[in-house]
Amino acid sequence: MKKKSNLLIILLVSIALSHCAFSGNNSWDSQVRGSEEMPENIRHLVQKLSTKSKKVGNNTGLAITYPFDGTVFPPEIAAPVIAWDEASTASNHWLIVVEFSSQRSPIYALADKQHWAPNKPIWEAIKANSIHDPAKITVYGFDHKHPDNITAKNSIRISTSKDRVDASIFYRQVQLPFKVGKKNFKKIKWRLGDISSYEKPPVVMENLPVCASCHLFSKDGTLISMEMNYKDDSGAHFITPVRENIELSEEDFITWNDFPKPELLPKTRGLFAKISPSGKYMVSTVHEISYAALTNDLAFCQLFFPTYGVLAWYSVDNRKFHLLPGADDYDFVQTGPSWSWDEKYIVFARSNTKNEYHEDITDIRTHIEDAGIHELNERFPIQFDLYRIPFNQGKGGTPEPLEGASHNGMSNYFPRYSPDGKWIVFTRSRTGIMLQPDSELFIIPAAGGEARRMRCNRELFNSWHSFSPNGKWMLFSSKANTPFTEIFLTHIDKNGIDSPPVCLSRFSDDHYAANVPEFVNIGPGAIKRIRIAGHR
Amino acid sequence: MKRNTLYFILALIILAGCSAYRTAKFNNKYGPVRTVDRTVSSYKPGEVSFYDDVQPILERRCDVCHGCYDAPCQLKLTCYEGLERGGTTKLVYDGARLRAEKPTRLFIDANSVEEWRQMGFHPVLNERDQTPQANLADSVVNLMLQLKKEHPQPETELLPVTFDISLDKKQNCTTAEDFSEYKKKYPLWGMPYALPGLTDKEHKTIVDWLRQGGLITPRPEMSAKAKQIIAQWEEFFNGSSLKQQLVSRYIYEHLFIARIHFDTLPDREFYRLVRSRTGPGEPVVEINTVRPYDEPGVEKFYYRFRKIETTIVVKDHTVYRMNRKKMERYRQLFLQDDYEVNELPSYDPEAASNPFKTFVDLPAISRYRFLLDDAQYIVMAFIKGPVCRGQIALNVINDHFFIAFFDPEKDTISNDTAFIASVSDFLDLPAGRESNLAIMSIWTDYYNDQKKYLDAKEKYLVELNPDNRGNDITYIWNGDGHNDNALLTVFRHFDSASVVKGLVGDTPKTGWVIDFPLLERIYYLLVAGFNVFGNAGHQLETRLYMDFLRMEGENNFLSFLPRDKRKEIRAEWYKGARAEHKNQLENPFRGLERATEIVYTTNDPKKEFFEKIFEYVGPAAGPNDYLNRCPEGNCVDKNAGPLEQRADRALQKVTGKRGPEIQVVQDLAFIHVVTGNKANDLAYTIIRNKALSNNSFMFGEERRRLVKDDTLTLVKGYVGSYPNSFVRVNLDEIEEFVESFLKIRDQLSYYNVARKYGIRRTSPNFWEEADWHYQKYLKDEPVEAGLFDMYRFNRIAEKSDAHFKW
Known part of the structure; x- marks a missing residue:
């Protein structure tokens, strides 16, 4: 039974993936070439449309699964795969019609599979003509046996923003389920992606002998920082200038373990450390104790959250660590800090400590659990609230709960400021702080206020979001299509209104989850390789 | 023979061989072991004095662990004699031994170093050639101090886990000859163990004294004033009339573990009341029986006072105060002409272990009043008395409970000598059978006796109270308006316990109300009849019998509470299916049918009862415990600064x-x-x-x-x-x-x-x-105070990989 269900999952995953990955078939841009040159098979179907299409309404069992209705694309993005799903098996070939509200002629395409990837010229034409008004994409289903009938039909509208992304995306790929071990570390890859590219983003770091994790860049993209267990120091973190070939050496590393700790506590990892936008400071959870359980579930293979910890900051200039007043209360766990872009504020997640979850606080272990994420969540609930303090050059201040993101019966975490300082987007779920099936993105005014669920949220797991440097776009991860997390991109307007997202299908992989994506203010190719000196 | 056994025997032979080799090496280097007389009449100028220089250091740094029966390796450093006696691997506290151990009470069970050596004690001072070099090399004390000096206490926040400070820590009672092995195995385990070391000055003082041979001067003589007081008291206790002899025996059996303090002598001067082969005026030759009611083994003996020469550690410091008034009180209680003693009781264990038979001639009310006068001492004796720490026996009580007593004038069970005599067969105690393993007798004999006693008591009370009236508040002893022993509070701290005067703390789960037969039986069970060197059977029997007595005290308490609430309240004390079942079997509601005469007005009669008795006892109850019973949470002592x-x-x-x-x-x-x-x-x-x-x-x-x-x-x-x-x-x-x-x-x-x-x-x-x-x-508390024991001083936290350096 289990085997069968696994097969089913794989099948479903494959189908879902195909929506993001398949390339196009026959297409015809009637604006570019006259109708007399139109291939016969397309012409035949187009003619039928004029007589039959009005008799066929939408929702005839055909659903366009991608793009989503209302999706806004960046102007520089490479072509997506348009995919649909027909519940019945009535159709065996499909006509795709892209219509524009302007006088521009439609674009036609014929597919014998349930997806179509426009080629670059076609896609560029679609984008260019969907800036002011959306383009309408309609998919018609036909059956060879009954060539006169339209068996299915559905439409969506997409548009293209004038706002460019103008940034690369740095992200990590890991195999699932995630198991701790050197063997797995070596398989982890880091890629630097360009959304305009039709190629898979190049790998810039791989085959590491140690674990590496969260990373962030300075606002101007000149500095990269990343958690990396250099020389087996789990608190090690490198900060180094961005360059084509980054060779990491001793002087690039700091270690959060240099922050004095009470003897009883385990070594500090520098959990969820964040470099400040200017690159002058870092802030991180220190003195932390975490609960970690690994499971064999492909999608939700770990439950992880700190049960104890305070925030400390680090001065990059004078290489000194300090507790951050206001986020240094040992009666709580304070974690997941985030800088405002002007470095005036730090927002972080706070919860009552949960050290009772550890059998022996002096001997913290990663649990291997034969239980699903929902059962683990029931057994180990934790809810975080978002608090804000002034950074105040390290002097901190009084923590204030953020309205809309605190004391709402949910867990609120991973806050990120919009670059214009107006908004905070955070993740919310019933419990936990990471990898939660029900996690969704919410947006609030930066000083707190009513929380609004974002339109970009997909059905399953939405988190790890990052704003583009110009603030117009936000990317995030989701498992809506596959357990192997994918990266999505949503447009955010000046009112904080987001759009149904774009799936960055070329960033996806059948065997790797794409996670911790971060926008970086550099062009493609700015980093070609990152490696540890002396290591291949 | 199996291979493993063979290896084991070979290992033993090799170990024994190593030890013999090391001893031979010491013999060659420092001469053979022999008796050493370290006594000098006085020290030469510049020499270190034991009493003036060394003992104060030992007291503050060593006696905090090395005192009483739980001193590691029985090495008692609370006096010179303990130092000279040395250590042994034999345990005093051993709940599993099948045979009773020979007692090893310092000052009592051996009179010379040779005798201690025969009893298995090894020296910690040099007993070889008395040269400065040998005095240090052959002294465990020096070697342990030196080890600490070489490997001081780690300067870390957390004490390394390699220090075992658990209660069941394995003893490592090394000798000087085997010390090199100890040092190799436990480099950090110098003394003071798991605590900071001595200062350089303290270290030097002790080492200098050891180097000079551990010389000792005679103790100063007893003061004239002390002599005079003691003479008066010895005269009292050694009166020749049968009545006086019986009274002296009664008092002795209750005071044999007391730290007797005479009010007019210095605060820190204490004596023990002992049985001596020699009479007043001569040096005391203590009769070393295991129990105070054991056959003394001589035709004529004397009650004498023996000065306590050891450092006072609070864990066995049970103070009993004596003064002129106390002697008058004894006379008033026991030496009036209202009764006669025609024959002295025997020391046969069966009879002697039952005080209701032995002292049947003494008026019950006098005996009870004697106990009540110093009730805290009596209860403290249960707790500290012969054992300084409890073993399994202490879990017979709750961690916190109040004690009140029946009024001796009102309670006929406590003051009817004839009734008590009539039921004395039922009040036999397990100690009467000495150390044995017949644990089942607790249920076959003693439980039946207890049941018979409670039935007899019930029948007697019914006869006395045909109208079936129950206890009212006046049945509680009010300390005669002035005695602050009227109400007591017991705290149990795992394997030790404390008793304080008054009702201290919030309302506890249980309380006991004690009458004379109960108080006397607890004392004879846990103090007079208890042998800490006894075997497992003796210790288990004591524990099991104490269950009956605790339940009796609790049931007495229940008898003052509303009848319809008693079951419910008692059910709270015995939760759990097995406990409920056991309680039903062993603890039926005997004597709990009569309604109390106390009128309750709240839904918390337990709390109300304690409030009522606190009010009823009045000044003798002491001040209200405003620290723990302050409804507004803002109470202060108005007289405090x-x-x-x-x-x-x-x-x-x-x-x-x-x-x-x-x-x-x-x-x-x-x-x-x-x-x-x-x-x-x-x-x-x-x-x-x-x-x-x-x-x-x-x-x-x-x-x-x-x-x-x-x-x-x-x-x-x-x-x-x-x-x-x-x-x-x-x-x-x-x-x-x-x-x-x-x-x-x-x-x-x-x-x-x-x-x-x-x-x-x-x-x-x-x-x-x-x-x-x-x-x-x-x-x-200049008289009651003593040194605290640091053996149970815990880590603030323990972490297996805590690093350390020195």
């Missing part, structure tokens, strides 16, 4: 903390409130009372824990002998400390508070704090 009031106000808040959150709080914490003026510094004790679902079983206490019902009690001054932690807090920070304390809810939050305010085993100021508490105790 502003500093004390501030500390009281802040600290009393800790008593509101209870349940699972206090699991990490230590059983006994001593708090030093630093006021800025040393003379005004304050001391408090926080006691953790651990709740149990029931006390019905000897084992599996952890399974019976009811952590949700755990409570804290705050006491001004000191309660307990074995502090588990010290807290030092400036008065200016007292509110902040309490606020942090109230936030404790797990090991980590406790650790955070402890590392800020606690004194650790590795704290450089550990000894300074220990000394302060001792001095404060001496100042507050």
